[in-house]
Amino acid sequence: xxxxxxVDDEKDFRDMLDLYLRKEGFETNTAEDGAxxxxxxxxxxxxxxxxxxxMPGITTRKILDTLKEKKSKSxxxxxxxxxxxxxxxxxxxxxxxxxxxITKPFxxxxxxxxxxxxxxK
Amino acid sequence: MESTDLLFVFIGTVDLVLAVGFIxxxxxxxxxxKSAVSQYLMAMGAFFxxxxxxxxxxxxxxxxxxxxxxxxxxxxxxxxxxxGEIYSVMIIQKIVGxxxxxxxxxxxxxxxxxxxxILVILLFAIPLWTLDIIIGPASIYDIVAxxxxxxxxxxxxxGERKLYVAANMFPEMATTEERxxxxxxxxxxxxxxxxADIINTFVSFGKPATSAMIVNNTLNKWxxxxxxxxxxxxxxxxxMDPCVVTRxxxxxxxxxxxxxxxxxxxxxxxxxxDVYGSFTSSECAKERxxxxxxxxxxxxxDTSIIFDILRTMPVGILEEEKxxxxxxxELEKKVKERTMELINANKELRNEIKERKRxxxxxxxxxxxxxxxxxxxxxxxxxxxxxxxxxxxELRTPMSAIKGYVxxxxxxxxxxxxxxxxxxxxxxxxxxxxxxALIQDILDISRLESGTxxxxxxxxxxRKMLDEIVETMRPYANQKEIxxxxxxxxxxxxxxxxxxxxKQVIINIVHNAVKFSSTDSIxxxxxxxxxxxxxxxxxxxGKGIPQGQQEKVFEMxxxxxxxxxxxxxxxxxxxxxxxxxxxxxxxxxxxxxxxRKGSTFKxxxxxKPVKDVESRFKEMDLFGLKRKRR
Numbered sequence: 069x070x071x072x073x074x075v076d077d078e079k080d081f082r083d084m085l086d087l088y089l090r091k092e093g094f095e096t097n098t099a100e101d102g103a104x105x106x107x108x109x110x111x112x113x114x115x116x117x118x119x120x121x122x123m124p125g126i127t128t129r130k131i132l133d134t135l136k137e138k139k140s141k142s143x144x145x146x147x148x149x150x151x152x153x154x155x156x157x158x159x160x161x162x163x164x165x166x167x168x169x170i171t172k173p174f175x176x177x178x179x180x181x182x183x184x185x186x187x188x189k
Numbered sequence: 190m191e192s193t194d195l196l197f198v199f200i201g202t203v204d205l206v207l208a209v210g211f212i213x214x215x216x217x218x219x220x221x222x223k224s225a226v227s228q229y230l231m232a233m234g235a236f237f238x239x240x241x242x243x244x245x246x247x248x249x250x251x252x253x254x255x256x257x258x259x260x261x262x263x264x265x266x267x268x269x270x271x272x273g274e275i276y277s278v279m280i281i282q283k284i285v286g287x288x289x290x291x292x293x294x295x296x297x298x299x300x301x302x303x304x305x306x307i308l309v310i311l312l313f314a315i316p317l318w319t320l321d322i323i324i325g326p327a328s329i330y331d332i333v334a335x336x337x338x339x340x341x342x343x344x345x346x347x348g349e350r351k352l353y354v355a356a357n358m359f360p361e362m363a364t365t366e367e368r369x370x371x372x373x374x375x376x377x378x379x380x381x382x383x384x385a386d387i388i389n390t391f392v393s394f395g396k397p398a399t400s401a402m403i404v405n406n407t408l409n410k411w412x413x414x415x416x417x418x419x420x421x422x423x424x425x426x427x428x429m430d431p432c433v434v435t436r437x438x439x440x441x442x443x444x445x446x447x448x449x450x451x452x453x454x455x456x457x458x459x460x461x462x463d464v465y466g467s468f469t470s471s472e473c474a475k476e477r478x479x480x481x482x483x484x485x486x487x488x489x490x491d492t493s494i495i496f497d498i499l500r501t502m503p504v505g506i507l508e509e510e511k512x513x514x515x516x517x518x519e520l521e522k523k524v525k526e527r528t529m530e531l532i533n534a535n536k537e538l539r540n541e542i543k544e545r546k547r548x549x550x551x552x553x554x555x556x557x558x559x560x561x562x563x564x565x566x567x568x569x570x571x572x573x574x575x576x577x578x579x580x581x582x583e584l585r586t587p588m589s590a591i592k593g594y595v596x597x598x599x600x601x602x603x604x605x606x607x608x609x610x611x612x613x614x615x616x617x618x619x620x621x622x623x624x625x626a627l628i629q630d631i632l633d634i635s636r637l638e639s640g641t642x643x644x645x646x647x648x649x650x651x652r653k654m655l656d657e658i659v660e661t662m663r664p665y666a667n668q669k670e671i672x673x674x675x676x677x678x679x680x681x682x683x684x685x686x687x688x689x690x691x692k693q694v695i696i697n698i699v700h701n702a703v704k705f706s707s708t709d710s711i712x713x714x715x716x717x718x719x720x721x722x723x724x725x726x727x728x729x730x731g732k733g734i735p736q737g738q739q740e741k742v743f744e745m746x747x748x749x750x751x752x753x754x755x756x757x758x759x760x761x762x763x764x765x766x767x768x769x770x771x772x773x774x775x776x777x778x779x780x781x782x783x784x785r786k787g788s789t790f791k792x793x794x795x796x797k798p799v800k801d802v803e804s805r806f807k808e809m810d811l812f813g814l815k816r817k818r819r
Contacts, residue, residue, distance in 0.1 A: 078586050078587075078589075078590065080587070080590040081586060081589050081590040081593070084590050084593040084594050084597070085593065087597065087603075088593065088597050088602070091597070091602045091603070092602075122582055149581050149582045149585050149586075150581070150643070151643070151645055151689060152645070172585050172586065172588075172589045173585055173588045173589035173592045173593075173621075173625055174589070174592075175592075175596065176592075176593050176596045176597065176600075177596070177600075
């Protein structure tokens with residue numbers, strides 16, 4: 069079963085995604101911030117991580133750097149509220165295994181489609 | 190003829206030539222200096238030497254006793270030359286200062302060659318000639334005496350030449366080395382002495398109270414500036430002793446500071462001439478001042494004049510030609526006028542300075558104020574940007590959760606729901622979307638207005654973009670059975686712009702078109718190249734916009750028909766945002782409309798992209814908000 073890890077500091081949003089993805093047949097796990105995520109990732113070894121870019125504590129950059137050090141194979145979908153330019157995406161891409169960007173709020177069906185599409189890649 | 194006779198002829202001829210040379214120099218000098226008595230005396234003495242020479246050269250052929258005549262003539266010539274020389278020494282002594290052995294020695298060294306010539310004649314030639322007379326002519330003493338006479342003359346003439354070289358009267362006679370060693374050295378001293386004398390002259394001229402005061406003040410000031418030069422030189426009444434100044438100068442010489450001092454000193458005189466020039470009406474004074482001024486102006490370029498003055502001054506030009514009595518009344522009147530002018534000018538100047546200082550102070554203050562305001566503005570701007578970013582995140586996060594849960598329930602993932610529940614949740618979802626759009630609009634307009642909107646510029650394939658838009662809008666248009674037609678010109682070049690933002694503009698216009706069209710209508714989207722732009726047209730056949738309101742539709746919160754708009758929803762921000770986006774890209778947006786026939790919204794985008802959309806954007810006051818605020 070595909071394992072998805074939801075990393076978001078907003079509990080309600082995190083729970084909503086968790087519930088939805090479980091109902092859609094994915095194996096899920098959640099983390100409330102960067103530190104929590106880095107603690108859990110080794111055991112859970114997710115196929116895909118949905119990572120909120122604006123969280124308190126450890127910066128997204130630091131998280132991505134740590135993942136790189138760990139040589140993590142997990143694909144990452146960044147959840148943002150702003151759009152990135154192609155140049156910015158290029159820079160972000162070099163920081164880690166980023167496969168997609170989704171701007172909040174989104175349509176949940178569209179969200180699932182993006183996960184499935186990226187899993188197949 | 191005997192060989193001794195030939196020798197006499199030779200010696201006599203040389204004597205003759207030398208004496209003529211001496212006369213030439215002496216007269217030339219005397220004419221130049223006009224009243225140089227010493228020179229006349231010396232010239233006369235030399236004339237007697239000429240006769241001596243003639244006698245030496247010819248007398249031997251006539252008779253032996255002629256030697257006695259020659260002797261007498263020679264002695265007279267020598268006395269005359271010596272008198273001239275002594276007078277010369279006296280003159281120089283007067284210039285140099287008090288009489289003392291030291292100054293006499295120094296004076297003699299002044300023309301050392303000439304002086305040694307006289308000494309040679311006095312100590313050797315004359316005793317030998319005397320012996321010659323006693324023992325008999327044509328003796329060995331005669332020959333030796335002639336030799337010493339020759340030597341004495343040579344030295345005399347060389348000395349005379351040296352003196353002229355020193356005086357720079359015949360600079361062509363001097364070698365470069367001589368110029369450096371003698372010429373400049375003498376010139377410096379001479380110049381300074383002239384300066385000292387000029388100053389003294391000024392002081393003695395300064396009879397009217399005001400001018401005396403000014404001169405005194407000036408002198409005091411100079412004494413402060415050049416204490417070394419003026420040390421112990423005051424002799425009362427504001428006068429100073431030039432000899433003391435000269436002595437002070439000698440001291441400066443030893444410390445190698447003369448050139449600098451001299452330069453400054455000449456500057457002082459220039460200034461004094463300036464100050465004093467307006468206070469005197471005496472012809473002589475004017476002449477002197479003009480002369481001095483000229484000297485100072487020329488500095489050292491022609492020092493012969495300086496030397497002239499140096500030599501002639503003690504002879505008494507100043508003493509002899511007594512100064513014409515100054516017309517005191519006129520002078521004082523002039524002084525009064527001048528003083529008044531000065532006072533007024535001073536007052537004006539003071540006021541001007543005060544005014545300027547005040548203005549400067551004010552300028553400084555307002556500058557500081559502006560700087561502070563700028564800092565505050567920047568802070569406020571940053572605060573606003575931060576606020577917008579945080580708000581954007583904070584408002585949309587709860588929306589995301591609400592929207593997600595409603596969608597999950599609507600999908601019946603969490604269990605069956607009935608039609609009424611579904612209907613209610615549809616309303617929740619639609620309003621959530623509306624709220625999200627509204628938040629988006631408000632954020633957009635705030636960013637546009639504050640110049641913080643982010644533009645992500647990329648290459649756009651127009652046809653593909655329009656396809657995407659129609660795809661998005663079709664479900665909404667289908668609700669009212671409205672058809673969307675596209676007419677896209679073939680081979681359109683790519684655009685360079687923020688694709689999402691351009692899409693936002695077109696979607697907004699199409700959305701409005703659908704909103705204001707009646708059921709079963711048509712919407713046409715046309716695109717073509719026009720010169721350097723791409724033109725977009727969105728045509729509907731709806732209710733249209735009245736002529737007077739066509740420009741206002743791009744204003745914020747403007748609605749064509751407030752009554753009807755509530756029915757259609759929206760807050761009237763869409764077109765204002767669209768205008769902002771298009772203008773930021775360097776394009777234009779407008780509407781052509783006929784009431785009840787429909788509207789065509791048109792906008793252009795330049796093919797050559799605006800270099801820096803964001804910063805260009807910050808320069809613009811798109812919605813006149815800044816204007817309104819003022």
